[in-house]
Amino acid sequence: MTDTPSPIHAGDRLARMRETAPLVHNITNDVSMNFLANVLLAVGASPAMVQANEEVGEFAALADALAINIGTITAPQATAMETAVDAARSADTPWVLDPVALGATAYRRELGSRLVELGPAVIRGNASEILTLAGAHAAGRGVDTGDTVTAAETGADALARHTGAVVAVTGPEDYVTNGVRALRIANGHAMMPRVTAMGCALTGVVAAFVAAGGMPLEDTAAALAGFAVAGEHAGERAAGPGSFAVHFIDALYTLDPATLDAGAHIRADRPRG
Amino acid sequence: MTDTPSPIHAGDRLARMRETAPLVHNITNDVSMNFLANVLLAVGASPAMVQANEEVGEFAALADALAINIGTITAPQATAMETAVDAARSADTPWVLDPVALGATAYRRELGSRLVELGPAVIRGNASEILTLAGAHAAGRGVDTGDTVTAAETGADALARHTGAVVAVTGPEDYVTNGVRALRIANGHAMMPRVTAMGCALTGVVAAFVAAGGMPLEDTAAALAGFAVAGEHAGERAAGPGSFAVHFIDALYTLDPATLDAGAHIRADRPRG
Amino acid sequence: MTDTPSPIHAGDRLARMRETAPLVHNITNDVSMNFLANVLLAVGASPAMVQANEEVGEFAALADALAINIGTITAPQATAMETAVDAARSADTPWVLDPVALGATAYRRELGSRLVELGPAVIRGNASEILTLAGAHAAGRGVDTGDTVTAAETGADALARHTGAVVAVTGPEDYVTNGVRALRIANGHAMMPRVTAMGCALTGVVAAFVAAGGMPLEDTAAALAGFAVAGEHAGERAAGPGSFAVHFIDALYTLDPATLDAGAHIRADRPRG
Numbered sequence: 105m106t107d108t109p110s111p112i113h114a115g116d117r118l119a120r121m122r123e124t125a126p127l128v129h130n131i132t133n134d135v136s137m138n139f140l141a142n143v144l145l146a147v148g149a150s151p152a153m154v155q156a157n158e159e160v161g162e163f164a165a166l167a168d169a170l171a172i173n174i175g176t177i178t179a180p181q182a183t184a185m186e187t188a189v190d191a192a193r194s195a196d197t198p199w200v201l202d203p204v205a206l207g208a209t210a211y212r213r214e215l216g217s218r219l220v221e222l223g224p225a226v227i228r229g230n231a232s233e234i235l236t237l238a239g240a241h242a243a244g245r246g247v248d249t250g251d252t253v254t255a256a257e258t259g260a261d262a263l264a265r266h267t268g269a270v271v272a273v274t275g276p277e278d279y280v281t282n283g284v285r286a287l288r289i290a291n292g293h294a295m296m297p298r299v300t301a302m303g304c305a306l307t308g309v310v311a312a313f314v315a316a317g318g319m320p321l322e323d324t325a326a327a328l329a330g331f332a333v334a335g336e337h338a339g340e341r342a343a344g345p346g347s348f349a350v351h352f353i354d355a356l357y358t359l360d361p362a363t364l365d366a367g368a369h370i371r372a373d374r375p376r377g
Numbered sequence: 378m379t380d381t382p383s384p385i386h387a388g389d390r391l392a393r394m395r396e397t398a399p400l401v402h403n404i405t406n407d408v409s410m411n412f413l414a415n416v417l418l419a420v421g422a423s424p425a426m427v428q429a430n431e432e433v434g435e436f437a438a439l440a441d442a443l444a445i446n447i448g449t450i451t452a453p454q455a456t457a458m459e460t461a462v463d464a465a466r467s468a469d470t471p472w473v474l475d476p477v478a479l480g481a482t483a484y485r486r487e488l489g490s491r492l493v494e495l496g497p498a499v500i501r502g503n504a505s506e507i508l509t510l511a512g513a514h515a516a517g518r519g520v521d522t523g524d525t526v527t528a529a530e531t532g533a534d535a536l537a538r539h540t541g542a543v544v545a546v547t548g549p550e551d552y553v554t555n556g557v558r559a560l561r562i563a564n565g566h567a568m569m570p571r572v573t574a575m576g577c578a579l580t581g582v583v584a585a586f587v588a589a590g591g592m593p594l595e596d597t598a599a600a601l602a603g604f605a606v607a608g609e610h611a612g613e614r615a616a617g618p619g620s621f622a623v624h625f626i627d628a629l630y631t632l633d634p635a636t637l638d639a640g641a642h643i644r645a646d647r648p649r650g
Numbered sequence: 651m652t653d654t655p656s657p658i659h660a661g662d663r664l665a666r667m668r669e670t671a672p673l674v675h676n677i678t679n680d681v682s683m684n685f686l687a688n689v690l691l692a693v694g695a696s697p698a699m700v701q702a703n704e705e706v707g708e709f710a711a712l713a714d715a716l717a718i719n720i721g722t723i724t725a726p727q728a729t730a731m732e733t734a735v736d737a738a739r740s741a742d743t744p745w746v747l748d749p750v751a752l753g754a755t756a757y758r759r760e761l762g763s764r765l766v767e768l769g770p771a772v773i774r775g776n777a778s779e780i781l782t783l784a785g786a787h788a789a790g791r792g793v794d795t796g797d798t799v800t801a802a803e804t805g806a807d808a809l810a811r812h813t814g815a816v817v818a819v820t821g822p823e824d825y826v827t828n829g830v831r832a833l834r835i836a837n838g839h840a841m842m843p844r845v846t847a848m849g850c851a852l853t854g855v856v857a858a859f860v861a862a863g864g865m866p867l868e869d870t871a872a873a874l875a876g877f878a879v880a881g882e883h884a885g886e887r888a889a890g891p892g893s894f895a896v897h898f899i900d901a902l903y904t905l906d907p908a909t910l911d912a913g914a915h916i917r918a919d920r921p922r923g
Binding site (some may be wrong): 136137138139175176177179205208210211246247248298299300342343347349350 | 411418419423426428429430623628
């Protein structure tokens, strides 16, 4: 992509995450649970799915990070999410929001509006989801985006400034911003959107990387780069999305920091607006 | 099987389905969600799992088809299913019913009886499930059938006439009927029943094919043929049901219309009774 | 390991289980459902996941074994578990308890305390979970153990004597005890803990083996040995945890009794205390 040296060392951040093997508490959708857990184990984190309102607060307080995903939301799960987020905030534990298919229904938009005000460390979504959160009219219909990453950049910057969160818009090229600085990651493989729960799993990986705290923009970019480089490795061997998913888990597991640094295409950019 | 030309062009129907990439709304069981979503993505449709009663109506109205599967039914999910079906009917969106393990409990039989009266475009089940819906005594115990497809044909025809739905009885040879005309599909692989959620995933694929509307008998038969031919391709490479599932997703993804037409064994038949 | 002849014939027990293809009713967590069902199908059992309180009693009474796993417990699911256990007891159907992450929250500890008094045939957990159930202070944090199998043996023996259950502590070497006799199984592969839901799937396999009733200590040990030997076979071919999971399902499916007997390292031991 460029000969400019990478603005961040993704490999170092991967190595540091693995050393601590952060316990990531996920309240997520039923489609992604198994794949997300396997992705987190493969990358070197420790996943846990705990969702009863009676215990999510206690568990969120002892976890290293919390990931919230509204993909197959139900009313009891929404209540548990707010309980868990409150406990995470009290314990100073970073939490990450994945606003799946946010624009699809009024129920989702309202829940998203409430959650986004509760101080996520990172918001990760596709372009349509980020545009909806940012208040712009978005084109997504189901869980897939109807908008390009580029179209969502201004909205992402504004959302980051409004919420204080790092906002990651993922797609063929990812855009990550804290409203002041921005990074672009140009990695990945065309088969990734043909495997379900890829975005959800990525959100969990972002949570694992930001668990250490302190540099959420850089940690998010490193997570996105690691995920996308593993996708490239998987793509070299896959015969279709079934074998892609298998190779992808293997690639995350075998990804070493030096290979990540050699393969990552990360560059700094200026936020808009 | 036969030198008679196929009564339908399954390949054309696959190509048409892929062109529109229908948004299929699934309210399904927790076992199948991930596999079903991956199957729908691989075959070329766009899956979404939305299940809260607060939003299923809104979502079902914007989807292109709705698939209902009672495999791990709970009371809130049953309520959401009826809400979603009502909305689909109002929007003239076809919906498909998968009456998993219908005969196992009184609760399931009652729910199935209610749902079947709500005008599904297609009912897809194994022989025991269709016999139970048709009111005959059936031999299934868990989720597996205890009856042969042949034994369920008369019941399937009667059920089709009573409900106005296309009824698909799937097994080693599939039987699809609208009560007036019937089709048989003689494809598939012996390892398919050894992979969980294969039937549930097939129901989702049927929903994708009938999304366009108009010819549910032919579209259902094309969906069944495409699914079963992909199973044959997977069976050529599999060392067991684990690798079978992986190759199956790849085979659905790479299946082209001409290969489907060359491999599909579909023949017309007369309904019974 | 040893030249002493194995105290049990695991292969015979695998063959007998396959002949009956027991219907295993699972009320389990959302992470493991699909993998558990595929594992049970691969090993030769018939899995069913039925979880509504309205029907679990009726279903548990007709199943051959019941497996209870609290991994992603919710209040309605806890109620359904108790209903199902009551029905299984009335029908003299063996049931197996998997106390996932028992020590993590007060809610889990209370539920575990209630369930353990309801007469499980087998309790299967990692060292931290068994220590928590046994009332000792345990070191597990999320779903992973913080204790060694050896540290949990005395607690396991005491728990077996208190409850009348067979207690299986699984880890690099498994320890199975009924409080009077104990068996050790030294098989398995280092990649097994890197695949999510491996323990949950093992619990389902234990339920399949004890379905026949009569010798729960030996049947549990045979289930553990079969699972772990399949893990060794998978480990020979895997490039990471993604391909491990696929090969593992294939290995369970192709595992024959003679190969199991040749590979199983089972030895008798004396309980502690």
